[in-house]
Amino acid sequence: xPLIDPRTGVMxxxxxxxxxxxxxxxxxxxxxxxxxxxxxxxVHQWDLPNxxxxxxxxxxxxxxxxxxxxxxxxxxLPANGGHLIEYDWDGNIxxxxxxxxxxxxxxxxxxxxxxxxxxxxxxDPDIMKSIPGGMEGEEHEGAIxxxxxxxxxxxGNIxxxWDVVKDMDxxxxxxxxxxxxxxxxxxxxxxxCPNGDVIVNWRYNNTMVMIDYETKKIKxxxxxxxxxxxxxxxxxxxxxxxxxxxxxxxxxxxxxxxxQVVEVDPKTNEEVWVYQGSPRRSFISWxxxxxxxxxxxxxxxxxxxxxxxxxxxxEKEIVWEYVSPFFVEYEHPAYTGNNIIFRCYRYASDSPQIxxxxx
Amino acid sequence: xxxxxxxxxxxxxxKASAGYTLFWTLxxxxxxxxxxxxxxxxxxEMSGxxxxxxxxxxxxxxxAAVRTDEQVLGLAAKGGHLVEMDWDGNIxxxxxxxxxxxxxxxxxxxxxxxxxxELMPxxxxxxxxxxxxxxxxxxxxxxxxxxEIDPDGNTVWEWHSATDIEDFxxxxxxxIEGRHEWAHANSICPVPGGxxxxxxxxxxxxxxxxxxxxxxxxxxxxxxxxxxxxxxxxxxxxxxxYANGAHGPYHGPNEGSRxxxxxPSTNETVWEYVGSPAHTFDSPxxxxxxxxxxxxxxxxxxxxxxxxxxxxDGETVxxxxxxxxxxxxxxxxxxxxxxxxxxxxxxxxxAGRLGDPS
Numbered sequence: 001x002p003l004i005d006p007r008t009g010v011m012x013x014x015x016x017x018x019x020x021x022x023x024x025x026x027x028x029x030x031x032x033x034x035x036x037x038x039x040x041x042x043v044h045q046w047d048l049p050n051x052x053x054x055x056x057x058x059x060x061x062x063x064x065x066x067x068x069x070x071x072x073x074x075x076x077l078p079a080n081g082g083h084l085i086e087y088d089w090d091g092n093i094x095x096x097x098x099x100x101x102x103x104x105x106x107x108x109x110x111x112x113x114x115x116x117x118x119x120x121x122x123x124d125p126d127i128m129k130s131i132p133g134g135m136e137g138e139e140h141e142g143a144i145x146x147x148x149x150x151x152x153x154x155x156g157n158i159x160x161x162w163d164v165v166k167d168m169d170x171x172x173x174x175x176x177x178x179x180x181x182x183x184x185x186x187x188x189x190x191x192x193c194p195n196g197d198v199i200v201n202w203r204y205n206n207t208m209v210m211i212d213y214e215t216k217k218i219k220x221x222x223x224x225x226x227x228x229x230x231x232x233x234x235x236x237x238x239x240x241x242x243x244x245x246x247x248x249x250x251x252x253x254x255x256x257x258x259x260q261v262v263e264v265d266p267k268t269n270e271e272v273w274v275y276q277g278s279p280r281r282s283f284i285s286w287x288x289x290x291x292x293x294x295x296x297x298x299x300x301x302x303x304x305x306x307x308x309x310x311x312x313x314x315e316k317e318i319v320w321e322y323v324s325p326f327f328v329e330y331e332h333p334a335y336t337g338n339n340i341i342f343r344c345y346r347y348a349s350d351s352p353q354i355x356x357x358x359x
Numbered sequence: 360x361x362x363x364x365x366x367x368x369x370x371x372x373x374k375a376s377a378g379y380t381l382f383w384t385l386x387x388x389x390x391x392x393x394x395x396x397x398x399x400x401x402x403x404e405m406s407g408x409x410x411x412x413x414x415x416x417x418x419x420x421x422x423a424a425v426r427t428d429e430q431v432l433g434l435a436a437k438g439g440h441l442v443e444m445d446w447d448g449n450i451x452x453x454x455x456x457x458x459x460x461x462x463x464x465x466x467x468x469x470x471x472x473x474x475x476x477e478l479m480p481x482x483x484x485x486x487x488x489x490x491x492x493x494x495x496x497x498x499x500x501x502x503x504x505x506x507e508i509d510p511d512g513n514t515v516w517e518w519h520s521a522t523d524i525e526d527f528x529x530x531x532x533x534x535i536e537g538r539h540e541w542a543h544a545n546s547i548c549p550v551p552g553g554x555x556x557x558x559x560x561x562x563x564x565x566x567x568x569x570x571x572x573x574x575x576x577x578x579x580x581x582x583x584x585x586x587x588x589x590x591x592x593x594x595x596x597x598x599x600x601y602a603n604g605a606h607g608p609y610h611g612p613n614e615g616s617r618x619x620x621x622x623p624s625t626n627e628t629v630w631e632y633v634g635s636p637a638h639t640f641d642s643p644x645x646x647x648x649x650x651x652x653x654x655x656x657x658x659x660x661x662x663x664x665x666x667x668x669x670x671x672d673g674e675t676v677x678x679x680x681x682x683x684x685x686x687x688x689x690x691x692x693x694x695x696x697x698x699x700x701x702x703x704x705x706x707x708x709x710a711g712r713l714g715d716p717s
Contacts (some may be wrong), residue, residue: 178607178608248610249606249610255693255694281663286610286614287610287611287612337635338612
């Protein structure tokens with residue numbers, strides 16, 4: 001913690017075992033995306049016009065795709081974006097799209113389209129009544145915001161849309177009983193799979209699903225409250241699913257609670273790899289956060305709440321660890337005093353995202 | 360990740376309230392009394408594990424609850440054997456009730472009060488609202504008894520949650536907690552005049568029990584308490600409580616534990632301590648708080664075994680991360696501490712036994 005241990009930057013680096021590359025992250029509450037080398041030095045940065053909603057990442061053409069918060073139609077819900085922007089290496093805008101209710105996640109697909117999550121404000125009493133679970137009476141200013149997954153072509157035309165109210169049986173996945181009813185159900189991940197199917201993850205009902213792109217039906221799901229909500233669900237090259245299990249709202253109270261990074265086999269939903277802190281309380285972020293499987297089999301983890309990015313081997317040895325020195329030192333509505341990070345990404349120097357731009 | 364620098368890492372001699380700090384790490388058999396530099400000044404070797412803490416009496420003796428091996432129900436914080444030990448570790452008083460748990464206090468008149476479990480009658484257990492459906496204990500639902508005994512162990516007053524609370528529907532168990540207990544009392548604190556303050560974790564309830572009528576003369580039932588601990592009354596009549604911050608409906612950047620001082624006439628918070636930033640102070644279970652003579656508050660952030668003292672302005676003026684690691688399940692390899700207490704060198708608990716604590 002900053003008070004007791006004010007160290008920031010690279011805390012440890014095992015050069016033989018860590019995966020060399022550049023790490024990209026955008027501190028929440030600050031208006032910059034940073035690309036750092038393995039020593040923690042900033043080698044490139046992009047200045048952003050407002051808060052991110054909620055991150056940025058590099059495309060294979062080396063451009064940065066980011067979501068920036070707009071103030072229009074601001075529903076005052078966490079992680080609202082609204083303005084998707086593609087910047088070139090020098091910060092020039094080369095593409096943009098405005099959808100004020102866009103939030104959390106967005107991805108460029110190989111065909112050039114872009115897919116993202118957006119809210120839909122529901123005030124129809126019948127629809128609100130059909131939304132299951134959560135704390136009674138705890139709607140958001142008389143409304144519930146439900147999720148739509150939207151795919152647009154480069155010109156911004158909607159080419160595919162999936163609406164949780166119309167396309168899913170919500171009764172199968174009620175909001176957790178201790179959570180409010182502001183949203184059904186706070187999607188925080190939209191991750192296209194290689195075959196075009198789409199993984200969506202919701203936090204408030206502890207549910208992740210794979211949507212068949214053609215039929216819009218759910219072809220796989222995982223719903224287990226013991227993970228304590230999750231983020232950054234993704235399919236690995238081996239077909240398994242990797243995600244960050246936050247460990248919030250766990251039923252047990254004891255010294256051995258915390259976050260986990262979990263790899264499951266979707267055929268059985270059995271865990272094939274789990275990373276936990278040792279002791280467990282040394283690794284905990286009850287919201288945001290992410291994970292990335294690296295080429296050599298290591299995993300880069302973003303412990304978002306603490307602004308801590310670290311890489312572990314399959315044997316769970318920490319081989320690189322960095323604490324963000326970028327604290328919000330002004331009055332911010334949500335993040336004052338924090339160095340919080342939603343997600344981070346590592347790119348090798350010979351990756352298409354970096355190649356030729358940095359040594 | 361919370362980086363822990365073992366031992367005393369902050370000590371502002373001008374602002375801290377100097378004294379000796381007593382703690383009993385969960386999963387160990389040694390009670391430790393240390394000075395402001397973290398050096399151990401005195402120890403008591405106990406016959407068993409804590410159930411759940413120990414504290415010093417004004418006569419300098421140690422009052423403790425030790426876990427017994429009888430009537431183990433699998434519920435948290437079981438004690439069973441209340442012992443008073445002199446400075447040299449000789450037992451001078453004891454009382455056994457295998458279902459005793461969490462809290463116990465010596466009263467000014469020499470009596471003792473403690474919490475223990477009792478199985479709720481089936482017809483009353485059926486009326487317990489909330490919790491995870493079907494998650495009852497194998498024997499049913501365990502209610503709480505507050506039992507006051509004289510020095511010979513005779514009961515002089517008792518209170519039963521199952522029969523003395525009339526309207527169960529006002530106090531549902533948190534929807535993501537089990538129904539093993541209704542509702543996991545973890546504090547029993549005498550207040551002047553003979554009433555008691557009680558804290559129930561599973562339904563975010565703190566209340567004052569009127570000694571005569573056995574009804575709640577004051578209560579606060581609010582998820583903002585976040586499965587709270589260590590409720591107590593300050594000299595000004597306000598209520599001090601450790602609000603753990605567990606199981607709230609929001610999970611964002613401004614969460615963690617909090618210390619609340621509550622005015623019971625309005626239930627408004629008149630003072631609050633929160634970490635800076637909030638998540639740097641967080642223990643979802645156990646933990647405690649103690650007002651210091653100079654107005655500061657000593658806080659036990661139980662899960663990580665961190666004891667620290669803050670001023671009313673929120674400045675940390677003393678910080679200790681316990682290096683004592685539990686060697687017994689289920690707490691190993693943790694460093695958790697249920698509560699801590701600080702006593703000045705001039706206090707009746709310490710005077711004449713130890714010198715300058717700084």
